[in-house]
Amino acid sequence: MKMTTVRALISKEVKQIRRDASSILVAFIMPMLVLFVFGYGISFNIENIKMELVNLDSGTMSHELTDLYASSKYFNINLAATTKDAQKRVESGEAQGIIIIPEHFSKKFMQGLYRMRTNQMITRNHPPEIQIISDGTDPNTASYIEGYASGIFSKYCASLNKTKPQILSINDRLWFNSTTDTINFLMAGALTMILSIVGTFLTALVVAKEWERGTMEALIATPVSIWEIIISKIIPYFVLCIFSLIFSISYGILVFQVPFEGSILALSLVTSVFITVSILIGLIISTTAKDQFVASMGAMTVTFLPTFMLSGFVFEIKSMPFWLQCLSVIFPAKYYVSSIRTLCLVGDVWDIILRDTLILSGMAGILMFSLKKKLKKNIE
C-alpha cells in the first residue's frame, strides 16, 4: 500500500464530500431533524385521550373522582349518561375508552374507609372499584389508558387516606414515565439510526456513483490496489460519521438535556467499531448494486428498517416472536443501541460495552473479508 496513492484518493474524497451539499445535509441536518422529531414529535406519553365517563353513583366521592379525571391532562373526558351511550361512542371511534363509576361507589368507599379507620379488614366482596374499558384495537394506547386511569384512581385513594395515612396503604405503581423520559430512552436509538444512515447510506451511494459515472472503470485500470481503494473510502466517511456523532450528542445534551452517564472512552470504543461496520455494509451494497437508485433502496432496507424495528429501539425484542428474536441477532444496530442506552442512562457497564464491541468487531471482520472478495479490479 502506497501512502501517496491513499493520500491522493482520500483528498479527492474529502473534496467531493465538501462540494456535495447532500452529504453535508445527511451528516448534519438529518440528525437535527431526527432528534427534533424524537424530541418533540414522537412522545410515547400520550395526552388528551378521548374518554367517556359514566357516573352511576350520586355520592360526593364519585363527583370528586370525576373532577379528578376531567382535570387530568391525559384525558379528555366526556360525561355520558348511560353505559350504552358511552359504548356507542367507543364503537364509532369517537372515544377510546370508558371509565365507569358503579352504583353505590361512594357508599362502599365510605364503608371501606370506616372499616379501615376502625381497623376492620376490607372484605373481598366489597372493595371500592371502578371499571376501565379501553379500545383494544390500539393496544399501545389501551395500555396507557389502563395505566393512567388506574394511576389517577390510586392517587385519589391515597389522597383520601392522607388524613389517616397509617390505615390504608396504597402502593403507587404508576410505572409510566413522565414526559421528559421519552427522549432519554429514545436517544440511543436515534443516534444509532443517524450513524447507520450517515455511514451506510452515504457510502452506498458513493461507490455506485463511481460506477455510474464511469470513474471506477478508469480508477481500476490504474495501478491502485483494492486495499488502497477500500481504505480511502473508509477513512473520510469514518471522520464524517464522528463529526456527525459529536454534533448529534451535543445537540441532544444541549437541547433536550439528555443525560450521559458513561465515559468518552467507552463511547469512542463502541462507536468506532459500529461506524466501521456501517461503512462496510454501505460499501458492500454499493459494489453489488453499481447503481445509485438500487444502492439507496438497499441501504434503506438493511439499515433503516432493522434499526427501527429490530434493534430494541422502539419495540422490545424480548416480546417478539422467537424467530424474529433470532433474526434481530444479525443486525449490528441492536448491539449499538444496547451499549449507547447503557452509556446514556446507566454509565460504563463494561460487561455490556465489551460484549457489544466484541460482537461488532466480529461483524466488521466478516464484512471486511466479504468486501475484499466482492470488490475486484474487474468490470464485471
Added chain:
Amino acid sequence: MISIDNITKTFNEAKIVALDGVSCKIKSNKVVGFIGPDGSGKTTLLRIVAGILTPDSGDVVINGRQLCFSEKVDSHEKHQLSIAQLQEMTSYMPQRFGLYEDLSIIENLDLYANLHNIDKTIKEEVFTRVLAITKLSQFRTRLAGNLSGGMKQKLGLACALLKKPKILILDEPSVGVDPISRKDLIMMVNSMLDEHTTVLWSTAYLDEAEELDHVILLNEGKIIFEGSPTEAKRCVSNRVYVFTDIQEKRRFTAELTKEEGVMDSIIHGNKIRFLKKQETEIESIHQNMIRKFYGILPPLGIPPTFEDACIDMLGGIVEKESPLDKYFHSTFYDPNDDGDDLVDAMHLTKKFGNFVAVDDISFSIKRGQIFGLLGPNGSGKSTTFRMLCGLLRQTSGTARIAGIDISNIKSDVKVMIGYMAQKFSLYPILSVRQNLEFFSGAYRIRGREKKDAINQMLEIFHLSNFQNMNASVLSLGYKQRLSLACSIMHRPRVLFLDEPTSGVDPITRREFWMHINTMVHHGMSVVVTTHFMDEAENCDEIALIYKGKIRASSTPDALKQRCKNKETATLEQAFMEVIREVDEVSP
C-alpha cells in the same frame, strides 16, 4: 508486441457473445485502430487488454509474457505478467471519460498523476505541458463537469497521457466530438507520445481510422478485417464512381440503389457517389440510368475511401428500396405544391443567466428539404435544435412550424413534428409493439388507423419477429429502426433528428438515410444535427453555428467553395475554415 489469442467472452445476463474466438497480433510502437459498430465487441476487447475484464477463454500475451487474470499470481515468473504489472505500463481511457465532474481540471490531473505514481518534482512541469497542448491552461480551476464535451475528452486523454505509457488504450475518445476537437485529440496523442508506445484506439469514425497504419475491423464479435486501410482500399479500387450535376438527387439515388450492380450510393452535395460490384460493368449501370434520367453524363471514377472498403466487407446494402415509399405515398403531401416555408426561426435567442447560448438566429426551411445544423460541441446548435422542436423555451424570438408558433401549447403543432433523440428515447422495459403503441397514442393516432400504422411499421422496419421482445434487448441497429418508426408513424410534416446515427454501423446508417430521403421526397422536411460529414453532404442546406451565431449558411457545395482548394475541398475543411475566420476576428 501484444498477441491476442482466441479470446471468447460471453455476458451471461444478456446471453450475448461479445467476443467469439478473436485472435490478432498488434505490433509494438504502432497506432492500431479498432473499428466496428456498437456492440461489435470493441469495448470488451479493450477492457480485456486493460486487465479489467476476464475473458472466458483465450490468452493475452504481451511481449512474450502471458497475462494472468487471476489475482493470485507469482509475479516473479518471467513468462507471466500480473494485472498489477500490466497496469504499471498501461494507460486506459474508458468510453465514458473517467473524470470526476466535481473536481477541477487541475485536481483531476493531480489525482491521476498520483495514481500513476508520477514523481512529485516533475508533476507541475507535466501539468503545464499537458494544459498547453489541450489549450485548457486558462480553465485550470474550472470543474470538469462544467466543460464542454470536447474539452472533457481532451482532459480525459490528458489524464491518460500524464505518464508515458508503454501501452495506451483509448476507447472511442472521439465519440460525440466535433471534427475540430477530434483533430486535436489525434494531434495530442501524436505529440505527447514517442515511438515506444503502442496505441489501441477504438473509433466509430471511419475517416479517422483511415489515417492509421493498422486497423482491426470487428463485427458481431469477430474480426472481419485486419491490415492497413490502404490494403483494404485496394479491393475497392476502380469500383467507386460519381455521377455529377444531378438535379433530382433523391430520386436519382433511390433509383441507383435499386440497380443490381450497385452496393452503395450516397448523396454528396450535387454529386451521387456509388460503389459497384466487382463483376458489374460501369457502362451497364450508366446505360440503365440513362433510360430513367435522360442525358446524364457518364460516371467518373474516383479514389475509394476506407468507408467504401468497409461497406464492401460488410456486404453492401441489403435493402434496396425503402418500403416507406408506400407508407407516405398516400399522404397529404403534394409534390408539385411549393407552399410556404415549413419551419421558420425568427431571431431566436436563448440566454442561460448571463450566458448567451444562442444569439439572434434566423433561418427558414422549405418543404421537402433537409436542413443540417452543424457546429462544434457547445456552439449552441443543440440549444437551437431544442427551441425549434419546443423542448426549450426561447428567451426571445419565435419558432414556427407550418405557420404555427411552436410555443402555442393549445394548438396541435406538436403532432406535426416527429422527434428522434440522440440517445434513443425508447422505453427499455416495454416491448417493441408496446413502444409503438405508446408513441402512436402520444401522437394521437387511434382506432383502426393505429392498428394499421403499427402493423405497417413492424413490417417496414423488419421488426415483426421481435415485436414481443423488450426494446432494451434489441441490437443497436434495430433500436435505431424502432426509434425512427416511433417518430414517423404519425406522418409528421417536420422530422427532427438529433445525431441520429452515432455509433451505428455504416450499412444501417445507409438504410437510415435511404428512409429519410424517401420521406423527404414525399415532402417531409428534416432538421438534423450531426458530426458525420458525409451525412452533412446529404443536406440541402447547412447552417454552421459557432459561438451562438450562424456563421455560414448555404448548400454543401457552396460551403466548400470558401476553401482555397475549391476542387478537392471537403466539407470538414470548409467547416474549419469558417471557425478559423471567426476566431481571427474575435478570439
